[in-house]
Each structure stands twice: as structure tokens, then as C-alpha cells.
Amino acid sequence: MAQHPPAPTRRLSTNERETIDRTVEPLPPALELDEHNYFDNNDPPDYLESMMSDVNDFIEKHPQDRIVLVTSGGTTVPLENQTVRFIDNFSAGTRGATSAEYFLELGYAVIFLHRQFSLLPYSRHYSHSTHCFLDFMEEKDGKVVVGSKYQSEMLSVLRKYKDAKEAGLLLLLPFTTINQYLHTLRSLSLALQPVGPRALFYLAAAVSDFFIPPSRIPEHKIQSMAGGKKLIMDLDPVPKFLNRLVDKWAPSAMIISFKLETDRSILIFKARQALDRYSHQLVIGNLLQTRKQEVVFVLPNQAENWIKLNDQQTIDDIEIESIFIPQIVNLHSEWIDNSAST
Template sequence: MDSHIPAPPTRRLSTGALKNAIDRSTPLLPPALEIDEHNYFDNNEPPEYLESMAKTAEEFVRFHSKNRIVLVTSGGTTVPLENQTVRFIDNFSAGTRGATSAEYLLENGYAVIFLHRQFSLLPYSRHYSHSTNCFLDFMEERDGKVVVDPQYQLEMLSVLRKYQHAKSQNLLLLLPFTTINQYLHTLRALSEILQPARSRALFYLAAAVSDFFVPPSKIPEHKIQSKAGGSKLTMILDPVPKFLNRLVDHWAPSAMIISFKLETDSEILLSKARQALDRYSHQLVIGNLLQTRKYEVVFVEPDLPEVWIRLSNKENADSIEIESKIIPAVIERHTAWIEKSKDTE
């Protein structure tokens, strides 16, 4: 029954092209200041749906006023190249880490706000919506009716029950974004909405956020014509302000903040993670390499040695998800953060 075509290998640059690539060893951009926040949000209009979305999120947070609540960001942001967008720059992310982590957080009693790239993977439906697990492969026709193939019924029943529990208990709020601007406006709004939860709030920032964007003053209104620039198209993108420090210090100062650091070069992964901690003063960076992200990650915390979380060969062979190990370790640290924060709340 398994007729899936294997995914093509990840495209790699030639040695010559690598020499001309961006230097990944360069320092991180400086943290955003208050004036950077004002400049960005004053000059980039919020999405039209932001107000209604905020009301929905406020109701969700009030409903869970006594519970632990986590904002999981997931998937990649786009950078439109035209105002009436035809072309855009995208970030690599299917949303697997975020969607999978959200399920394990829900199973451990967290209420989850899932801020995700539209059409990326979602908790529970991820098992059957990816191209390697087409939901039609789990079904068959019997007596003119569509039924679940018996060999998959127990697995699908387990997923269905977990989904129905999260839905019936109002534990999962799905909020989509597409562009970097939509993401940043929504993140800031949700951060302020979550402030009443104080240390019970957890930010699990697994989204792949664009580093550069085209500001409104530079973006063309209509589709860029293919011959507009002759044989080449040259565009100048501005750096996206690094708002993580604003989140830590001002938007949600009592919450525990977790960011992710994805690299392709093992020699700079830890240094980049340490740089992020030093620069933004949050609680945890989860580092991973593109090549091994499904099998190992590293926890980098202030003033503590790195902690590697890995799947054994047997666990990997048994299709154990590394998020089943990541999330208990995260919860352990969040519990310690809540206990530590009791004296100041």
C-alpha cells in the first residue's frame, strides 16, 4: 500500500558558491530599541483581522485564568515583494516542530494558542495532512461506504480522541498568519493579552521568522514585470528589527520565553545560541541543526552547561518523536520558573 515517492534530497551549494554565501559567523543584529518598535509598528499597518483576533484570544486567556497557557509559534513567514502580492520570499518550515510540540503540551495540561503559518501543519491533523501521509491512504471503500482501513483504526482513534478532548475542553486556539508583518503585529498583541497569566505563560517560539523585509515605502503596488530590470532584478531589503528583547522586557516580562536557533554548521550552533541568550536575556534557547533536527537538539540556558536531548537508535527506529522528550524537559524548566517567580508576583 505504501506507494509514496521519497522526498528529493535537500539542495546544496557547490563549494565555489559557498565561498560567496552570507557569512554565518557574523554577529547577530542588535536588539530592537523602543524607537525601533515605534518605527516599525507605526509604519507597517496591522492586519485587518487583528482586532477580532485579539478579542477571541482575550476570551481564551480569561477562560484559562487558572491554567498554564502557552503560545506556540509555528511555520515560516513570507516577505511580499509587491503590495498586491504575486511574488514573495519564504522561510523554510513545514511547522512540524510546532505542531508536534503543541500536541505534547496539550497532553500535559497546557492551554495552547497556536500561532501558525496558514496551511502549515496543525496539531492532530498533521498525522494525515502531510504529503507523505495522505489521509486517503488510510481509507477504503466497503459496501459503497468510506471506512478507515482496519490496520489504522487504533492509531486514528487515539488521535481523534486527543483532538476531541482538546476541542471539548477549549484547550486549543488556532490563529493563522502568512506575512512577517502579520506575524509581528499578532505576536505583540498576544503578548500583551497574555500578561495577566504572568509566570504561568510560556512562549515557545518555533516559527521561522524572516530576517529581512521590504518596507511599505519601497514595495511596488503591482506585480513586478519580468523585464522591468532588464536581465536582472535587484531589490534592497531592510533588516527586520529583533523584537525578542522587547518581548522579554516589555511585552510579557513575567512569562518564560523559549526561542529556537536553527543552523547548518555545527561549529557555530552553540556560539549562536549563547549570543542570543546574552543579547535578549530570555530563559532558554533550543538549538538544532537542519540535518539532525529530528533526532537531536541542545538546550542552552544562562549560566548552565548545555544539555543535549537525543533519540537513541532504537527510538529512532521505532519512530519516536523527539518532541516527546523536548516537552517534558521544557515543562520541568517552566515549573521551576513559576516557583522562582512566586516571590515577585
Template sequence: MASGNSEHPDAVARDYFALNPPPRQLQSHTTLARTFIETHASDNRRVVLVTSGGTTVPLENQTVRFIDNFSAGTRGATSAEYFLEAGYAVIFLHRQFSLLPYSRHYSHSTNCFLDYMIEDENGSVVVGDEYQGEMLHVLRQYKAARKNNTLLLLSFTTITDYLWELREIAKLMQPLGPRALFYLAAAVSDFFVPHDRMVEHKIQSSEDFNATKQINGDPKTKLPAARTEGKSLVIDLDPVPKFLKSLVDGWAPEGMIVSFKLETDPSMLSAKAKYALNKYSHHLVIGNLLSTRKWEVVFVTSKGSKWIRVPRRRRTKSFSGRLEQVGLAGGKDEEEAVEDGVASEETMQWDPPIEIESLIVPEISRMHEEMIKSKTQGR
């Protein structure tokens, strides 16, 4: 729902799903999800829906051009591994072709995957000696998840695909009660092209070949949302309804809901995260800066704020990150400042780098367990 829109969230959701058709794979995905959820519900296991990667905004029905964002799904894929390690069953709802748990270690690398392989004296393809230990560890984790049926991979492409999948899976998770967790790490588009304003075929670069004043010969029909006018491409997008309130109040009323807030301005991060928490009344907003998201986040709950930060000597390398901005958004105490100052190459050699998700997920798991106990004892 756009800011300032007074319509009830239920009405907005009903209109959106009535006007924008479901993805073709929705029925097969819901069948898989239902079986997966029922299996783990019978074992009294906690189930987390991890959403990951970016959503596309198609400009044509037969899509050639679309709007996208930079998300590769690193946060979601990494977090899914740590949720599995923490004993959760994971439904991984991800952008098609974005990073996946376990395979991310090799698909998101500066090395070609084939660089890990060699041909032995028998003509068989094997893993090189220097990669044996690491790859064996990852392989064992992946095989365990598959053997125990604790990881379900479901994909989406467009913003509409994502919202349909989220709604249907959330409803299927309702019988889990407080044992359901929603970890909404996907980078969801803020604007989209409504189905009734989307042209059928590829937008032509020349206005001579584009019907900008009519569709299918009907001059009363609305102008297409994406069209050429003269030498310019005009794109008129509608705001994507904010469905987080629908998730909190209707689709998943008993589950724990975690959302993310990404900002580029350190001075706005905490305020925007608190605003989102107050507006949607869910359980946790994780705020992160684009430039420091791999090393620090802030947890914002109704009880206050808490910074989670990887110690300087344990931080992973990042080509896009800016170490000098760590702490600018708040939460940096004197101890951390001293630690930053004394870290050296020698100490970093003895302390291997860690991923911030290895700190995020155990803290969420602890909070989730407390919520489950509180709701169970209250019954």
C-alpha cells in the first residue's frame, strides 16, 4: 500500500491478487511446501521461510526488458546454512539463478568452478588436493540437509511471483503457530507495472513501431506503463502494495517475522528501522548499511536496539565494503574502537574470518525460542 493510502490492507491485497495473475509454478510449489511443512510439523521442528535475492519488474508481458536490483542473494543463502545448522527446516524462496545454500561457496567466486577440478591419471574428474578439505565439509552439510529433508528450494522471478508465493506459503505455515519464522531477506521491488498496463510485446526503440496512444486498437484503453515517446523511453510505475502488515495480521499471525532495512545514509538507518517496526508491528527489523552490511547490523525490537558487529580481526574481505564507515550509524563503543586500533596481520592470521550471518542467526534463534516458550506457557 502506498504511503498515504487509507485503504485497508486486506482490500489492497485482494485487489492486487485479483488483478495480477499467479505464477505458473504456484500450484506445484504449494504442493511441495505443504508436504514439507506437514512433515516437520509432525516432528515439532521449527520451520523458517528464508526469502532471498531480488525481484524483477517486467516491462512487457512477453518479457525482454525488466527492472532489477543488485542483490545476488548472499545474505539469504548464507543465513539458510546457519538456520540449518541451528536445527531449523528451511524453505528457501529465492530469485531464480541467485545464490543457493552450499553451492554459493563455489558459484559466487572469482575463480571459475572448473578451477577446483583436475583430471587424475585414470581420466576421472576429481577435486584438487588444496580444495579437498573445504569442499568435503560443504558437501557433507549439503548431503545431510538433503538426506534429512530439511531444505526445500523454491524459486521466483518477478515481484508478483514473489508476493503470490509468500502469501501461499505463509498460509501453509499457520498450523506451525509460533514455531514458524519468516526471515525476509529478499530485496523486494518498491514499484511495478500492473498487469493491465503491461504491453504484450517487446517495446520498440522507435515510436513509429510503438502504439503509445492505444492498445489493441482501442483509443479508450490506458496508455502502457512503459512506452516510447519521441526518442525517450517513458516508464510510469505504480507503488507495490506493502504486504508486511498483511503478513503480520493475517497470513502469519502467530509466527515470528524478521524484516530487513537497507540504507546508504548512516544517519538514517536506525530511525528508518524503528519507523518500519512501529508501522508494521512485527518482531524484528535488521538494519544494515550498503557499505558495511557484511560486518555489522543493528537489531531493532520493541525493547530497543542492539548492534551485532564482526570484530575487526575476523572480518571477511569485501570489494564494495568501506571499513572506515563501520560504526558511523551508531553502537560503536570504546572497546570496539580499541580493538580496531590494535588489530594486526598477525592476529588476523590466527583468527579466521567469520560471516556476520554466523552471529545474526543464533541471536534470532534465541529470540525465537523465547517467543515460543512465552506463547506456549501462556496457553
């Protein structure tokens, strides 16, 4: 058999090496100038004013309640102004939708800022599932009814949904693009300032790291032969606005972010790095491979706290959010008490 020489190894560029190396220093936190540059040059969504009217009404209806802003799902980066193609972030919104339900059960009013068409609280049990929704239905006497084996579970979910809706405890707000998400997050943060320490930010959305500024985005669909055999995109980094949220947009609120990694050896390091950079209250670390079975709480000046499902809980389909959301509520209670004493 003929021996072929090994293919030459291409030398990676500096940018490629930094993209692959997960220990490279992240971008610095955004400054006030970065905030002005971004929001002055990226127009807010047309619906934002109307949406914020609904938000202000929701906040006014809960003058004494704790309010949690749950962000959920992935953001898109359009490649054209009249968008046909886009870059997406991996997230079905499972963590956010599930967590919102447990916050509601524990007495919170929930603002659910979610990627359009991602999972929603309560309906998540019957959408994006392994079964078609029609599999839960059957015909009886010429009418459509819920199958007998699903009656108990579906009735329980329906009652919880109706209770939350009738009590006005759940506000659903959609986004699609990174720009829609950032404009809405900033507006929500400012609206929640009067809530003070009773406000909790639970930032579970998968936010894009790069975007195309309006000045460089083409108006129409990119043609398939543009640029010959390659399509080379020039993207800018999305400013790291978490520090602006902590320091300026919602300085009295308790703020929680998530850190998703695929490499366990750097998870704690990256979570600690985020805490040091942004000075918020908690990072919840999770691994892509085991995110439904374990998470780790990383708090300032404390040892890490791993929360894991045991074998029996896994067999029983216990949701890990049912275990760690009550712990977050306890931490939020401490935050409120400490804020009152200072």
C-alpha cells in the first residue's frame, strides 16, 4: 500500500489560538463610553416603548412582592438587515422556563424575558418534547380530550399556570436578536430600580459574544457566491455590560449569572473570574454534558457548593431546579436583610 505523506499542519493565527484557548483573559468590563457607543449606534426595537408600558404596570401591581427577572434562551446575530441568515446560540430555554416555575411556587412575581419560540413556563411540559402534542390527546364521543394517563399531570400543570396568570404573577417578554435583548435588559433594569433589593436578576440566557454593527451589515440577503468559495464575516465583540448592570442599572438588586463550560477543569476558574470582574452576588456554573444533573454555586469569599441529583432523584425525574431555586431564595432573603441593615 502506498504511503502518503502527512498533510501539512496549518499554523493557527493569534485570533484562532485565543478562540480555542479557554484560559485567555476575557474582554474587559464595559465602561460608560462603551454603553453610550453601543446604545447610541444600535437602535432599540420598535416595540420597546409599548413593552415597557406593560412592564411598569406589572411592577406597580406588586408593590411589596419580590420580583425576579429571568432571562432565557439564546440570542441571534443577524447577518443581513432583512434577515435570512443569522448566527445562533445553543439554548432551548429549559433552565430558564423550569426555574421560573419554581420561583412562582415560592411567591415571586416573574418577568420572563425569553427568546421567541423557546420554552415557556408550564407549556414547556408539552412542547419541544419527544411526543407530538397530539399524542396527549384522544377522541371521545366526537370530542377531543386529554388522554386518561396524562390527566393527572396535565391538570396539575394547568392549575399552576392558571393560578399564576389569574394572580398576574407572570409577564412574558420575547426577544430574538442580541440587540433586542440588550436594549430590553437595560430598560427592564432601570424600571426595576425602585424595587430595590426585592429585585432579583437570574440571567440564564445564552448571550452572543459577537455581533455585526449596523454600519457593516448588508441590507439584503448575502448571495451564495459572494466572496467566491468562502464567506468571511467581520464581527465585533459584544460589550460586557454585566458590570453596568451591577453598578449602574440595578445597583440594589441581587444579580446571578451563569457560566456554561464543556471542560470541568476550568469551570470554577471561569466562574471566579466572572465574580472578580463584575462583583455580582452569585455565579452558577454548569457543564454542558451534566447541566441537568449538577450545578455549582460560586459565591465571593466562600467555598464552592456543588448541588447534584442522587441516583434515586435521577430515576424519579426530579428537576435539579427544584433543589437549588429554594437555596437562591434563601440567599436573596439574606441579601434583602443585609440591605435593610446598611
